[in-house]
Amino acid sequence: MMGMNPRQMKKLMRQMGIKMEELDGVKEVVIRLENKEIILKDPVITIITAQGEKSYQIVPGSEEVRTVISIPEEDIKLVMEQAGVDYDTAKKALEEAKGDLAEAILKLTEE
Template sequence: MFGGGGGGGLNPRKMQQMMKQMGIDVDELDAEEVIIRKSDGEELVFQNPDITVMDARGQQTYQVVGDPESREGTAGAVEDADESDDAGSSGDSEIPDSDVEIVAQRTGATEDDAREALEEADGDLAAAVERLE
């Protein structure tokens, strides 16, 4: 695309100038650790990664470069809670108690009703309040 060979023919400074002309800002982000939690419960942990943030007209893209360590994450506990949801228990692990309290106080609803409204609204406080008002 740029000079053939996948952009390998351009030096980084020239590439950055071209991106700036296209309205793309590129910055480095200093971070100690990045954790990616996968849906299967596995976590990829990057220690001291190199992170590049590209902002193209308000849309930010993060590039994480490093060697991740794989470990079993906390998603297994969430999956267990999801299974218990199917059995009809409340989804305490999904909706923070503080959010439930906020919705209950704002609407005068019971905490159970507030939790149910939050679950139906996928945790969106404003939507839950709107449902109960």
């Protein structure tokens, strides 16, 4: 297949029942792992359909890795009680404090 022009390649793929299409308008793709997220910004995504199965080819424009902190429910409830705030406020404070209970409570009670 070396030296085959793109039009010939598309025709051959169509004959083999392989369809390729580009997915437009995608701003980012997020891959969530247990303790981090990989954010692929401005990706070029190609959907390849062969024998009824879809595959996605993703080529990122740029990549960002974020560490995800898991906040236990007990910690959120403790911050709610100690600081006298609602669930979402307590959770956000804990996330900003990277799970540090004392820092989250102090931040909320100082405001």
